[in-house]
Amino acid sequence: MGDHHHGPAKGLSRWLFTTNHKDIGTMYLWFSFAMFILGGTFAMIIRAELFQPGMQLVEPGFFNQMTTLHGLVMVFGAIMPSFVGLANWLIPMMIGAPDMALPRMNNWSFWILPPGFLMLASTLFMEGGAPAFGWTFYAPLSTTYAAPSVTFFIFSIHVLGVSSIMGSINIIATIMNMRAPGMTYMKMPLFVWTWFITAFLLVAVMPVLAGAVTMMLMDIHFGTSFFSAAGGGDPVLFQHIFWFFGHPEVYIIILPAFGVVSQVIPAFSRKPLFGYASMVYATAAIAILSFVVWAHHMYTVGMPVAGELFFMYATMLIAVPTGVKVFNWVSTMWRGALSFETPMLFSIGFLVLFTIGGFTGLMLSIAPADFQYHDTYFVVAHFHYVMVAGAVFSMTSAVYFWLPKWTGRMYNETMGKVHFWISFVGFNVTFFPQHFVGLAGMPRRVPDYALQFADFNMMSSIGAFVYGASQILFLYNVIATIVAGERVSDEQVWDGAEGLEWTLPTPPPYHTFEVPPQIEASPAHG
Amino acid sequence: MSIKKSLMTAGAALSALPMSVLAQNQVNMSPGVTRVGAEIYDLHMLIMIICIVIGIGVFGVMLYSIVYHRKSKGFEPSQFHESTKVEIAWTVVPFLILIGMAVPATSTLLEVYDNDDAELDILVTGHQWKWRYEYLNAEGENVSFFSNLATPQEEIYNSEAKGEHYLLEVDEPLVIPIDTKVRFLITANDVIHSWWVPEIAVKRDAIPGFINEAWSKVDQEGIYRGQCTELCGSYHGFMPIVVHAVTQDEFQGWMSAKRADKAAQVAASSVDLSLDALMSEGEAVYQTQCLACHGAQGEGGVGKAISGSSIAMGDIGVHLDVGIKGVAGTAMQAFGAQLTDVEMAAVITYQRNAFGNNTGDVVQPSDVALHKQG
Numbered sequence: 001m002g003d004h005h006h007g008p009a010k011g012l013s014r015w016l017f018t019t020n021h022k023d024i025g026t027m028y029l030w031f032s033f034a035m036f037i038l039g040g041t042f043a044m045i046i047r048a049e050l051f052q053p054g055m056q057l058v059e060p061g062f063f064n065q066m067t068t069l070h071g072l073v074m075v076f077g078a079i080m081p082s083f084v085g086l087a088n089w090l091i092p093m094m095i096g097a098p099d100m101a102l103p104r105m106n107n108w109s110f111w112i113l114p115p116g117f118l119m120l121a122s123t124l125f126m127e128g129g130a131p132a133f134g135w136t137f138y139a140p141l142s143t144t145y146a147a148p149s150v151t152f153f154i155f156s157i158h159v160l161g162v163s164s165i166m167g168s169i170n171i172i173a174t175i176m177n178m179r180a181p182g183m184t185y186m187k188m189p190l191f192v193w194t195w196f197i198t199a200f201l202l203v204a205v206m207p208v209l210a211g212a213v214t215m216m217l218m219d220i221h222f223g224t225s226f227f228s229a230a231g232g233g234d235p236v237l238f239q240h241i242f243w244f245f246g247h248p249e250v251y252i253i254i255l256p257a258f259g260v261v262s263q264v265i266p267a268f269s270r271k272p273l274f275g276y277a278s279m280v281y282a283t284a285a286i287a288i289l290s291f292v293v294w295a296h297h298m299y300t301v302g303m304p305v306a307g308e309l310f311f312m313y314a315t316m317l318i319a320v321p322t323g324v325k326v327f328n329w330v331s332t333m334w335r336g337a338l339s340f341e342t343p344m345l346f347s348i349g350f351l352v353l354f355t356i357g358g359f360t361g362l363m364l365s366i367a368p369a370d371f372q373y374h375d376t377y378f379v380v381a382h383f384h385y386v387m388v389a390g391a392v393f394s395m396t397s398a399v400y401f402w403l404p405k406w407t408g409r410m411y412n413e414t415m416g417k418v419h420f421w422i423s424f425v426g427f428n429v430t431f432f433p434q435h436f437v438g439l440a441g442m443p444r445r446v447p448d449y450a451l452q453f454a455d456f457n458m459m460s461s462i463g464a465f466v467y468g469a470s471q472i473l474f475l476y477n478v479i480a481t482i483v484a485g486e487r488v489s490d491e492q493v494w495d496g497a498e499g500l501e502w503t504l505p506t507p508p509p510y511h512t513f514e515v516p517p518q519i520e521a522s523p524a525h526g
Numbered sequence: 527m528s529i530k531k532s533l534m535t536a537g538a539a540l541s542a543l544p545m546s547v548l549a550q551n552q553v554n555m556s557p558g559v560t561r562v563g564a565e566i567y568d569l570h571m572l573i574m575i576i577c578i579v580i581g582i583g584v585f586g587v588m589l590y591s592i593v594y595h596r597k598s599k600g601f602e603p604s605q606f607h608e609s610t611k612v613e614i615a616w617t618v619v620p621f622l623i624l625i626g627m628a629v630p631a632t633s634t635l636l637e638v639y640d641n642d643d644a645e646l647d648i649l650v651t652g653h654q655w656k657w658r659y660e661y662l663n664a665e666g667e668n669v670s671f672f673s674n675l676a677t678p679q680e681e682i683y684n685s686e687a688k689g690e691h692y693l694l695e696v697d698e699p700l701v702i703p704i705d706t707k708v709r710f711l712i713t714a715n716d717v718i719h720s721w722w723v724p725e726i727a728v729k730r731d732a733i734p735g736f737i738n739e740a741w742s743k744v745d746q747e748g749i750y751r752g753q754c755t756e757l758c759g760s761y762h763g764f765m766p767i768v769v770h771a772v773t774q775d776e777f778q779g780w781m782s783a784k785r786a787d788k789a790a791q792v793a794a795s796s797v798d799l800s801l802d803a804l805m806s807e808g809e810a811v812y813q814t815q816c817l818a819c820h821g822a823q824g825e826g827g828v829g830k831a832i833s834g835s836s837i838a839m840g841d842i843g844v845h846l847d848v849g850i851k852g853v854a855g856t857a858m859q860a861f862g863a864q865l866t867d868v869e870m871a872a873v874i875t876y877q878r879n880a881f882g883n884n885t886g887d888v889v890q891p892s893d894v895a896l897h898k899q900g
């Protein structure tokens with residue numbers, strides 16, 4: 001790694017050639033925020049069109065391009081990279097390591113992302129338009145019937161997949177090899193644990209996704225018929241492969257979010273996490289179960305009844321470890337000394353809204369009832385409760401929690417709280433009514449709807465504009481903090497926070513833990 | 527509630543829609559008009575209520591903490607953690623509750639899957655973007671027809687007020703008898719669709735190359751509306767389903783009328799029609815079948831322009847070929863089976879004479895019949 005104790009290089013080359021986990025983490029975080037804004041813009045177009053019945057702003061075909069790109073950009077561009085950014089910043093600091101285990105690969109796994117997304121976004125300007133088959137890209141709509149831009153979509157999925165796989169290998173290698181002496185597995189902070197498990201999920205399922213898109217590529221260009229019934233293939237096979245990736249994927253998104261909340265809630269409750277070991281086991285249980293529940297997305301494809309029953313029971317079972325997590329967080333708060341700084345507000349917001357999303361998940365797991373819920377707005381409401389109020393709220397909480405540590409400057413607390421309340425209200429006004437229209441019979445992915453759904457859709461759109469606008473406040477607050485926030489020099493920053501990162505100076509120097517810290521023998525996990 | 531009210535007032539001010547038609551806002555699943563639908567509804571309510579009760583418990587504890595266990599009130603944090611007893615309890619109790627849910631869920635599911643002993647079989651085929659229904663009949667000929675969105679483009683594009691069943695109305699509904707176990711055999715012609723009518727509790731994917739089964743036994747006469755629920759391309763939102771459930775007598779009457787219609791159609795295709803008659807029929811067919819892709823003025827869109835088209839102004843045989851057989855690998859589908867010979871003749875004539883194409887050509891039903899024979 002060259003000579004020791006040097007600072008960052010100057011100018012653009014610092015960012016292009018960096019192998020420093022903090023720099024790479026920062027780039028991931030900014031990149032994912034940019035994607036969050038892009039995906040959010042698509043969402044605003046969707047909600048503007050759905051503001052009233054009738055077609056007003058866009059054509060149905062373009063509407064489908066918007067829903068597709070919104071989903072893809074949010075899942076692969078905003079949520080996943082944001083947590084990788086967090087992992088880069090925090091894992092070495094939490095386990096007492098000087099950097100990630102594979103720093104050059106780390107640089108590469110970030111830098112292939114922007115071209116990947118550029119390729120995806122460029123499809124908007126191609127003949128026939130961008131992909132318009134939904135983020136789940138079911139064949140044959142995404143093969144025989146897709147616009148020519150689908151080939152670019154396939155390659156961009158490959159690129160994102162390679163990036164994720166390299167990122168996860170790096171995280172696994174770091175956690176297994178770089179822990180400071182005395183940092184046993186069962187002393188690792190929960191954020192590290194959840195990422196450790198997530199990384200294994202990623203390594204297991206991203207190649208499956210790559211396989212699915214490669215089969216599409218073959219069907220489109222090389223005359224195979226994996227998914228074409230006319231050639232002896234099977235369109236349902238596509239769905240099995242997609243969801244074998246897709247269901248673990250939703251846990252890839254949520255497990256690191258669990259990790260964040262498990263750091264924040266004890267800190268602001270000034271009380272250790274209620275059941276550290278059971279949290280670790282519950283995370284592992286969720287991860288293992290997530291491989292055997294994929295067909296709960298396919299209850300209506302016409303599986304044999306034995307298959308339906310198996311997937312129904314397995315899915316219901318996931319509610320048990322999920323419940324264990326929720327009970328644990330609540331018990332951690334119980335008889336703590338709570339205070340409500342912005343990170344805590346977002347974590348409590350997560351806890352309440354994620355739990356609601358878990359309940360609707362349990363309802364959806366009931367196969368016969370899912371015949372009525374499937375592919376309606378009820379499902380849209382469910383997954384936004386778990387992915388936005390779950391993953392995004394938790395990510396927001398993380399930024400407020402660690403930003404003072406990273407920058408040595410304090411964000412504006414009042415503005416943070418305002419951001420929370422606008423987000424919380426905006427989110428619920430957007431998504432709660434979607435449960436109603438879904439149950440009343442509104443299908444998802446439609447550009448127009450019957451008149452009885454009009455009022456709730458208008459509410460949803462207004463909520464979405466409010467939630468969207470509140471992100472500008474967030475951006476402003478973060479930039480203002482970095483540029484001119486009040487300085488903090490206390491190592492601890494938050495009085496209740498625990499973990500090695502809080503033993504480092506604030507802000508931490510460019511290189512940290514070049515000499516491994518000594519971990520005391522007592523179990524002092526967060 | 528007050529937030530909702532004020533939002534709605536704001537909405538009303540912004541909206542050009544008559545608020546009177548937006549009166550009812552259904553917020554829950556409907557039990558519908560079948561026994562299975564009612565069971566599903568009960569299951570849904572049961573699970574939802576269990577979730578709400580657990581939710582009240584969890585959120586209640588949390589709220590208590592938030593209110594009373596505050597640092598600002600000087601509350602001293604206790605440091606308790608780990609309790610094997612508690613942890614076993616909150617693993618085992620939810621597990622038992624889940625078993626309680628799984629029992630009724632399993633029995634309802636088995637019922638949903640009991641496709642035996644149907645008294646009437648209907649083949650449902652999803653097409654981009656319409657449904658085709660075929661009554662499979664052991665004695666005598668099958669009856670079949672397409673069911674298209676009937677909402678006019680003017681309503682969709684806001685130049686006319688929207689009707690009561692905006693987007694949920696078709697030119698020809700599916701008709702089924704009540705108190706009869708009807709089995710739906712569901713498939714698709716192009717991409718995956720999904721056939722859903724909430725009130726009769728049927729949702730099943732329509733997958734090319736597969737035939738899925740579902741059934742329903744409707745208790746009450748009435749009109750039940752649904753939509754395609756699997757994204758199937760641009761006009762996914764515009765392929766509704768309308769089911770008329772009628773008494774068995776009415777059903778038999780309807781069936782005989784359909785058969786008579788079909789015979790009449792065969793007879794009609796040997797009669798020549800005037801240019802005017804063909805043009806007015808052709809315009810109607812164009813608007814339901816062609817307009818979505820080829821544009822109101824024949825200007826094109828998803829499909830090519832008709833106005834000035836070398837096919838619509840060139841050889842009649844090629845034009846008929848495109849209409850009847852479609853163009854493989856494109857959104858232009860084969861209309862040969864969906865349109866009667868009269869309709870096909872009319873729409874081809876219309877395309878050759880409308881939008882400034884003034885070729886003066888007249889295509890007769892007999893020409894279509896002849897072309898189809900090769």
Ligand code: HEM
Pocket residue numbers: 136250251253254296297315316318319322357358359360361362364365366370373374375379382383386387390391
């Ligand atoms: C208690 C835990 C959960 C259960 C039992 C559950 C169950 C389900 C079921 C059965 C569906 C399929 C619904 C349908 O399409 O008809 C579904 C959809 C979905 N869930 Fe969950 N879920 C849970 C938690 C989560 C979490 C934590 C996430 C992600 C953070 C998530 C993300 C999604 C997404 C994205 C979809 C929709 C995918 C699509 O069709 O586009 N769920 N869930």
Ligand SMILES: [Cu+2]
Pocket residue numbers: 246247250293294296297
């Ligand atoms: Cu899933």
